[in-house]
Amino acid sequence: MDCDPRGTISQQGNVMRIDNAFVEDVVPANRSSNGYLLVSYATAGANRTTSIQNLRLNITRNTVLLDSLGRQIRLSDIRKGMWVNVVFSSAMTRSIPPQSTAFLIVARRDFQTSSxxxxxxxxxxxxxxxxxxxxxxxxxxxxxxxxxxxxxxxxxxxxxxxxxxxxxxxxxxxxxxxxxxxxxxxxxxxxxxxxxx
Known part of the structure; x- marks a missing residue:
């Protein structure tokens, strides 16, 4: 039995959600593009196996970023290795990894005390x-x-x-x-x- 804590994707209307996604990488915004998070999540496979998939979440000026207490944070406050809850668009690219626009990112633990x-x-x-x-x-x-x-x-x-x-x-x-x-x-x-x- 696999005990990986990564969450799975669930769909709620036109939005998707992952509770407990693992932050694989953080790329801050620069002059030519907005930043993004690369997160991983679990998917159920055959014979009760679990595989880990990656998803790129593009951050726009409309993306809300919060810590676990509901305080606004910046993309630069999120670090590789943190756990986040994410809500994002159900419209995803067919690229590898797939990309979607993030609507909400919440740091699982108060990043101020954890890191x-x-x-x-x-x-x-x-x-x-x-x-x-x-x-x-x-x-x-x-x-x-x-x-x-x-x-x-x-x-x-x-x-x-x-x-x-x-x-x-x-x-x-x-x-x-x-x-x-x-x-x-x-x-x-x-x-x-x-x-x-």
Whole structure:
């Protein structure tokens, strides 16, 4: 008996649904295209076997992305290896993998507690060349935290993308970062998203 936790596709009118889809890949939007999620789900086969299939869910500006508490999140907040519930169009391409437009994506567990933490603080120093941000008291290294920004998205108060060069000491920021940190002084961790407040 297979105990894979992946859900199966069900149809409800003109929409399809998968509860407990596994995120295989996340491709954020760029200038030429919207982003997408590649998810896998289970399908029942002959002799009580289960096979795993992939589905590409195209993200548009109308796609609603939520965490498990109903708070709005960004596509960049969803990571490979997470579990999501998805609602999408029943119109699918015949490509491999098939593609459909996502209407709703809900992170199964609160992504803030399962893979990341959010911290609010003041910028102490920014190193744009090395993509590093320090928060805390600029005169007390023991109060600071060092954030590596190499793959982080940085946004202004309205959620529009900005450059690391727009960040200045003294500004308040909300940083979504990895749950782990080094035991160095200051402690160091990886930032996923930085938003000016």
């Amino acid at each position: 990341s933490t959010t911290t609010t603080g003041r910028i102490a120093m920014v190193d744009p060349l090395n993509e590093i941000l320090y928060t805390g008291n600029p005169f007390d290294v023991n109060s600071q935290t060092k954030y590596l920004l190499s793959n982080a998205t940085i946004t202004d108060r309205s959620g529009r993308p900005i450059s690391i060069r727009a960040l200045q000491p003294g500004q308040r920021v909300r940083i979504t970062h990895a749950n782990f940190q080094t035991s160095s002084i200051p402690p160091q961790t990886t930032a996923f998203h930085v938003q000016l407040l």
